Amino acid sequence: MNVYEYLLSYDIKPSVQRIAIMDYLLTHHTHPCIDEIYMALHDDIPTLSKTTVYNTLKLFVEHGAAKMLTIDERNACFDGDTSAHAHFQCKCCGKIYDLPMHVNEKEMSDMADKGFSVEEVHNYYKGVCPECKNNKSDKN
CATH class of the missing domain: 3.30.1490.190 (Ferric-uptake regulator, C-terminal dimerisarion domain)
Known part of the structure; x- marks a missing residue:
């Protein structure tokens, strides 16, 4: 299943930003924080903001497409493996x-x-x- 279909399976409307963020989560098993995802993607998507990354991850968590980890008290990390x-x-x-x-x-x-x-x-x-x-x- 590609990322577009993956998002649809969680009732998430795919967009360029959402596809890129979910693809990053699914291919990088590093449990990244918002800043890491933003830094990795902002060169390829110049219109991407940290707020967009935050709101997108929040949407993914709400729909069950990703998990938020609070193992680190300083940063919330995200996991595409649900x-x-x-x-x-x-x-x-x-x-x-x-x-x-x-x-x-x-x-x-x-x-x-x-x-x-x-x-x-x-x-x-x-x-x-x-x-x-x-x-x-x-x-x-």
């Missing part, structure tokens, strides 16, 4: 990694039995990534 997965942020380099997430079906069923309707699950881990850990041990 499948259930966890995230790990390295405290040294700041990089965010995708991790598998195992949903506890019994827990979800118990919550549903009690009347809860779960719409989002966030699993965030913080620590030191293997690359930074290796760099630290190389220096010692």
Whole structure:
């Protein structure tokens, strides 16, 4: 499915800016923030503004086409992968990694039995990534 069809599947009217922003999210698995997306696209789309990027990402999140990550207290990051997965942020380099997430079906069923309707699950881990850990041990 191309990006145009992907946006339509989430009831989002495609535009040049929306297609470019979603394409960036789907092809760059770096969990970018608004500034990163803006800096990556503004040379190709001179009319693009940070406000447009912000409003577009907000629209994507509202329609379920992207997820907003608040793992970093300073910046909201965005993920084009809407499948259930966890995230790990390295405290040294700041990089965010995708991790598998195992949903506890019994827990979800118990919550549903009690009347809860779960719409989002966030699993965030913080620590030191293997690359930074290796760099630290190389220096010692």
